[in-house]
Amino acid sequence: MNEAPxxxxxxxxxxxxxxxxxxxYRELLxxxxxxxxxxRYKQAVLGASWALIQPLxxxxxxxFVFGTLAxxxxxxxxxPLLVLAGILPWQLFSSAFSGAxxxxxxxxxxxxxxxxxxxxxxxxALAVALVDMSVPLVxxxxxxxxxxxxxxxxxxxxxxxxxxxxxxxxxxxxxITALTVKYRDFRFxxxxxxxxxxxxxxxxxxTDNLPHWRAILSLNPLTGMIQGFRWCILGGNTExxxxxxxxxxxxxxxxxxxxxxxxxxxxRRFADII
Amino acid sequence: MASLAISVEGLSKRYELGHLQHxxxxxxxxxxxxxxxxxxxxxxxxxxTTEEFWALQDVSFSVEKGEVLGVIGRNGAGxxxxxxxxxxxxxxxxxxxxxRGRVASLLEVGTGFHPELTGRDNIFLNGALLGMRxxxxxxxxxxxxxFAEVEQFLDTPVKRYSSGMYVRLAFAVxxxxxPDILIVDEVLAVGDAGFQQKCLGKMNEVADSGRxxxxxxxxxxxxxxxxTRCVYLKRGTMEFVGPTAESIDxxxxxxRADRASTSGQHASILRAALVDVSGMETPTFxxxxxxxxxxxxxxxxxxxASVEATLTDLAGTTLGLYSPGHFAEWRLPAAAGxxxxxxxxxxxxxxxxxxxxxxxxxxxxxxxxHYLSDAxxxxxxxxxxHPGQWELRKEYNVGHFIMDEGVPVATLVDQSPSxxx
Numbered sequence: 001m002n003e004a005p006x007x008x009x010x011x012x013x014x015x016x017x018x019x020x021x022x023x024x025y026r027e028l029l030x031x032x033x034x035x036x037x038x039x040r041y042k043q044a045v046l047g048a049s050w051a052l053i054q055p056l057x058x059x060x061x062x063x064f065v066f067g068t069l070a071x072x073x074x075x076x077x078x079x080p081l082l083v084l085a086g087i088l089p090w091q092l093f094s095s096a097f098s099g100a101x102x103x104x105x106x107x108x109x110x111x112x113x114x115x116x117x118x119x120x121x122x123x124x125a126l127a128v129a130l131v132d133m134s135v136p137l138v139x140x141x142x143x144x145x146x147x148x149x150x151x152x153x154x155x156x157x158x159x160x161x162x163x164x165x166x167x168x169x170x171x172x173x174x175x176i177t178a179l180t181v182k183y184r185d186f187r188f189x190x191x192x193x194x195x196x197x198x199x200x201x202x203x204x205x206x207t208d209n210l211p212h213w214r215a216i217l218s219l220n221p222l223t224g225m226i227q228g229f230r231w232c233i234l235g236g237n238t239e240x241x242x243x244x245x246x247x248x249x250x251x252x253x254x255x256x257x258x259x260x261x262x263x264x265x266x267x268r269r270f271a272d273i274i
Numbered sequence: 275m276a277s278l279a280i281s282v283e284g285l286s287k288r289y290e291l292g293h294l295q296h297x298x299x300x301x302x303x304x305x306x307x308x309x310x311x312x313x314x315x316x317x318x319x320x321x322x323t324t325e326e327f328w329a330l331q332d333v334s335f336s337v338e339k340g341e342v343l344g345v346i347g348r349n350g351a352g353x354x355x356x357x358x359x360x361x362x363x364x365x366x367x368x369x370x371x372x373x374r375g376r377v378a379s380l381l382e383v384g385t386g387f388h389p390e391l392t393g394r395d396n397i398f399l400n401g402a403l404l405g406m407r408x409x410x411x412x413x414x415x416x417x418x419x420x421f422a423e424v425e426q427f428l429d430t431p432v433k434r435y436s437s438g439m440y441v442r443l444a445f446a447v448x449x450x451x452x453p454d455i456l457i458v459d460e461v462l463a464v465g466d467a468g469f470q471q472k473c474l475g476k477m478n479e480v481a482d483s484g485r486x487x488x489x490x491x492x493x494x495x496x497x498x499x500x501x502t503r504c505v506y507l508k509r510g511t512m513e514f515v516g517p518t519a520e521s522i523d524x525x526x527x528x529x530r531a532d533r534a535s536t537s538g539q540h541a542s543i544l545r546a547a548l549v550d551v552s553g554m555e556t557p558t559f560x561x562x563x564x565x566x567x568x569x570x571x572x573x574x575x576x577x578x579a580s581v582e583a584t585l586t587d588l589a590g591t592t593l594g595l596y597s598p599g600h601f602a603e604w605r606l607p608a609a610a611g612x613x614x615x616x617x618x619x620x621x622x623x624x625x626x627x628x629x630x631x632x633x634x635x636x637x638x639x640x641x642x643x644h645y646l647s648d649a650x651x652x653x654x655x656x657x658x659x660h661p662g663q664w665e666l667r668k669e670y671n672v673g674h675f676i677m678d679e680g681v682p683v684a685t686l687v688d689q690s691p692s693x694x695x
Contacts, residue, residue, distance in 0.1 A: 006372055006373065006374045007362075007372070007373045007374075007377075008370060008371070008372055008373075009359065009360070009362060009365070009366065009370070009371040009372075009373065010365075010366060010369065010370040010371070011365055011366055011367055011368060011369075024405075025405070027402055027407060027408050028402045028403060031398060031399050031402040031403075032399075035388055035391065035395075035399055038390075038391065038395070039388060039390045039391065042390045109385065109386070110385065110386050110403065111363075112363065113363065113381050113382050113385040113386075114361070114363065114379070114381075114385055114386065114403050114404070115361050115362035115363050115379075116403070116405075185300075268364075268365045271358065271363045271364040272289060272364055
């Protein structure tokens with residue numbers, strides 16, 4: 001009976017078992033994500049088709065605004081397809097970011113009643129975003145085929161950019177969610193970021209024909225991910241800039257590292273102040 | 275020692291009251307701004323306004339493996355904080371706890387239940403939250419369902435469950451966790467008598483199988499029957515640790531002493547009595563008779579002051595509330611002074627046993643001002659008019675109230691019922 005592990009609880013000690021506990025509670029991550037996916041479309045008549053309607057409407061809208069009205073260059077890719085390939089990572093990012101950003105406060109009943117590594121909560125929001133994106137992603141392939149663009153080996157690289165977009169969302173989301181625990185002001189900031197984000201991120205247009213803005217746009221870590229998505233899905237008619245990608249990666253890594261640091265730093269007080 | 279399940283040494287927990295509220299960024303910025311201006315003017319700025327509050331101070335005790343330890347104390351004594359630290363929900367400020375074995379805590383039944391999900395889904399979700407593996411939940415699934423008695427409603431969203439079903443399901447999941455150490459906070463306060471018995475039985479079973487239980491309750495009877503030793507907390511410090519009987523004696527003695535010494539900020543109860551129609555104080559009041567509740571109350575003339583009486587069964591269960599402030603907008607006279615209040619009550623028909631009134635003065639909309647627990651204690655007797663003279667005692671789980679509504683009326687509907695085919 002003596003092999004039962006001894007746990008020592010004292011001030012500042014929560015660090016010691018953290019990553020081990022995170023691994024031990026990995027199933028909870030799955031359960032929380034599964035709960036959110038399952039509950040999301042309950043009592044909605046159209047159910048999961050909302051996951052399709054949203055990107056579809058956004059694609060049409062952005063195609064109209066940027067392609068038809070503003071007559072932005074399409075670089076020989078059908079404009080709707082160009083937008084769709086940008087909407088996919090954007091949706092992934094925005095649903096992961098807003099999910100992770102609100103995750104702690106919306107699960108405050110759990111935080112104040114049960115112990116588990118709190119990082120599980122924002123991580124499960126990423127999983128939900130991933131599930132949400134999977135259906136439109138799969139349907140993009142026949143859409144591209146309709147315009148005569150068929151998948152190539154580049155599609156195999158796509159997971160890299162998916163993970164990239166999720167990590168950026170995680171970094172930003174960790175900051176927002178940890179700050180929201182203490183300052184509810186940040187609840188209003190994330191929708192604001194998303195509203196601006198969809199325009200300062202090349203979702204509805206492409207950057208290779210905007211030489212003046214390119215440098216500034218690539219400071220936005222999502223720019224690299226969106227270029228990546230287009231490069232993987234749309235094939236030869238798009239390009240990926242190494243410098244842009246490098247900047248995206250660096251900004252993304254810094255965001256994740258500082259987000260993790262701040263989250264871990266404030267985590268032990270969550271239950272007291274939430 | 276290897277046989278210790280939990281050892282707590284010098285445990286303290288400080289809360290900063292200013293941070294308990296949700297600060298807004300504006301408050302923080304305004305505060306920073308003011309300090310900056312004060313610093314520029316070369317004036318020492320008044321220290322931050324956050325107040326410290328020690329929820330626990332220097333608490334030490336240990337629990338042996340297989341022991342059932344009770345934790346008692348009044349509201350705000352630090353019981354919940356202690357359990358939260360033990361369950362690792364929050365960190366201590368000072369001190370060390372060594373815990374040997376898997377801990378499961380039931381701080382609130384149904385934590386993490388999602389109303390939209392079915393009973394089946396919630397068993398898995400709740401189990402995972404309590405630290406069970408998927409495989410383990412699957413293995414115990416049938417046992418959980420039959421303990422909770424919800425077989426027919428497994429695929430119904432729990433928002434359509436009755437509160438009894440909800441609690442049963444939640445307790446069932448936790449009870450099948452098989453932890454080495456089970457931490458229970460007031461779960462037995464909910465659910466019907468039969469289920470409470472079942473829970474107590476399950477907890478006894480858990481204790482008998484060599485597991486350790488920490489049990490927090492206001493229910494002195496439950497503490498008495500379940501635990502062997504108690505920790506008695508008083509305003510965050512440890513007043514006593516030792517055998518249950520002694521702890522409870524000390525606790526109830528202290529409660530009485532507190533009662534004699536306290537007073538309210540605006541209105542205080544100086545004297546209280548429950549008398550029969552002839553003005554005599556008697557120990558028992560037969561249900562259905564009239565009685566007078568007499569209070570001597572001193573008020574400073576607060577315009578929102580009123581009085582309340584709460585009927586309890588002395589074991590922590592609230593049975594009823596008399597509140598002229600809430601129900602009839604009644605207030606104490608707005609001029610300072612000492613007043614005698616007299617209230618005519620028809621005593622409820624209660625099962626044989628002892629009951630009490632908690633009396634309090636209240637400031638309407640703000641809560642109680644002067645609260646006296648069990649300020650008046652009286653007995654009630656109910657006998658069934660039957661040759662055997664049975665006593666309807668609540669110990670037989672018939673409940674507190676005697677529902678004496680006469681006899682049913684039988685009306686003939688069909689004179690010659692057709693024989694069964």
